[in-house]
Amino acid sequence: MNTWTAAWTASPQLPSTGFTPNWSQEGFSDHTLRQIVRVTAAGDQLRIRLSNAYGTAPLHISGATVGHSAGGAAVTGARPVTFGGRTTAAVGAHGQLTSDPVDLPVARLDAVTVTLQLTGTTGPATFHAQGFTDTFRADGDQLADTTGEPFTEHTQSWYYLAGIDVSGADRTxxxxxxxxxxxxxxxxxxxxxxxxxxxxxxxxxxxxxxxxxxxxxxxxxxxxxxxxxxxxxxxxxxxxxxxxxxxxxxxxxxxxxxxxxxxxxxxxxxxxxxxxxxxxxxxxxxxxxxxxxxxxxxxxxxxxxxxxxxxxxxxxxxxxxxxxxxxxxxxxxxxxxxxxxxxxxxxxxxxxxxxxxxxxxxxxxxxxxxxxxxxxx
Structure with missing residues (x-):
């Protein structure tokens, strides 16, 4: 059995205007969302935690990947993320969902890119206002893109992504x-x-x-x-x-x-x-x-x-x-x-x-x- 250690986290917040412009109140509709975070523990596998803590309806994930950041919205080595063996998932209103393990080795202080495909209309989004790191979005299904070129919009908040855990860490x-x-x-x-x-x-x-x-x-x-x-x-x-x-x-x-x-x-x-x-x-x-x-x-x-x-x-x-x-x-x-x-x-x-x-x-x-x-x- 894997022993998991949190390697990155962001505290969920209600959708709000925030300190800088963000997408939390408008939410997403047929968008692909790409977020970059820096993990503080090494591991041979990772999993992502998604939060819909302040959603009033299920959040539908049409697909997800995780890989290594290649600068900006570009990504390398992206792997599919599954939830209970499926590439799609629904996070219940006020709920949280943890993915299956993904075989993606990471080192301490690696920048990891998480991409979420949101085909439907989400409504207002659970988010973390002050990310101080660019988050990107693109119209339509850009899950397979590695260049980052379709991701022409950005804010400095995180959306739905509440954590990344790793297994095999040296320090737990x-x-x-x-x-x-x-x-x-x-x-x-x-x-x-x-x-x-x-x-x-x-x-x-x-x-x-x-x-x-x-x-x-x-x-x-x-x-x-x-x-x-x-x-x-x-x-x-x-x-x-x-x-x-x-x-x-x-x-x-x-x-x-x-x-x-x-x-x-x-x-x-x-x-x-x-x-x-x-x-x-x-x-x-x-x-x-x-x-x-x-x-x-x-x-x-x-x-x-x-x-x-x-x-x-x-x-x-x-x-x-x-x-x-x-x-x-x-x-x-x-x-x-x-x-x-x-x-x-x-x-x-x-x-x-x-x-x-x-x-x-x-x-x-x-x-x-x-x-x-x-x-x-």
Whole structure:
């Protein structure tokens, strides 16, 4: 029997407008969809996981292949993907489907191309908004194409593809990075694999899985930014095959959304206390420990001068960070707040590590984060 290890993942979201243009609300109709992801575990076989978590009708797959990326939408060595021995499949409304094993050897950090043929009309699509990697589509049946030339449209989101698992991996003790847009990689260079998860994958031989959702909250659901952390923690982290460690970096949006009064997508944005946010962290700690999974707590990064900053969020954020550092309830702690602070003001993100909004790190900041986490694994 195969032992499977998650090698790549993306957390499913409701169809929404998102941060950049995407196809989630319009869905697909007689399209071929081609997506490129980078796996963080080697294996001699792989399987794909498809999610229709937010679909209200079955998703019909007319065909699928997986191969090695040859740059852009081009692919080499493509193999057919089957589901229960069939080349077609239906993913039930609100459901997930895992493919049969595919004999396609992959190395760590290989770029893998997954192509889905969607002959019918899908309706709004379960997706992951912030992929920071081009996804391509073409009209009609282009499943057999290897050149990529028919794939003239692209966005930077992922659709229906929730994960890739491998068998035969050298390491099966995967690390999940769980959080919001900082974990997701906002501010990193698109199509360059410069997220903090990418940097960490280059520093360790363990599989590294990115379970960030931009805008996500610890305590509240959001139609734009996903279900609250405790509602998605099992699906997006603990249930992934091979997971042994979670790094939790979340809470900035709970602190800051109530300070930004002109952002309708931030609603609901109740004013939360340190005690409420700590209770949310404790829920995740209990869930992880109940599964025998180690959980590393990360302090909230400096955010003074951003849309999330105000008297209440500043005070509460300091209290929460002190608790993360001093409570001893996490199995280990990484202090991103101190590590990425401006030497001239500890509440400001160091300009050397800051994206233009002052809220998110840049590529250099994400590398520093990864370097701090790697020794704790």
């Amino acid at each position: 003790d995967a690390v999940v990075l769980f959080g919001d847009s900082i974990t997701d990689g906002f501010g990193s260079t698109p199509n360059a694999d410069h997220r903090y998860s990418d940097a960490l994958a280059a520093l360790t031989d363990r599989p590294v899985l990115n379970a960030g959702i931009g805008g996500n909250l610890v305590l509240n659901d959001s139609a734009w930014y996903g279900e609250r952390s405790s509602a998605r923690f099992h699906r997006d982290a603990l249930d992934l095959p091979g997971v042994s460690t979670v790094v939790l970096l979340e809470g900035l949006n709970d602190l800051g959304y109530s300070e930004a009064h002109d952002q309708p997508t931030y609603k609901p944005a109740p004013v939360v206390t340190a005690e409420q946010l700590i209770a949310g962290y404790r829920t995740l700690i209990r869930q992880a420990h109940a599964r025998g999974v180690r959980i590393v707590g990360a302090t909230v990064l400096p955010f003074k001068g951003t849309t999330h900053w105000g008297h209440h969020s500043a005070k509460t954020g300091a209290e929460v960070n002190d608790w993360i550092r001093e409570s001893g309830e996490f199995d280990a702690v990484v202090d991103f707040h101190r590590l990425l602070a401006d030497p001239a003001d500890p509440d400001v993100l160091n300009p050397a590590y800051a994206y233009e909004d002052g809220l998110h790190p840049n590529d250099a900041g994400y590398r520093v984060m990864a370097e701090a986490v790697a020794p704790l694994l």
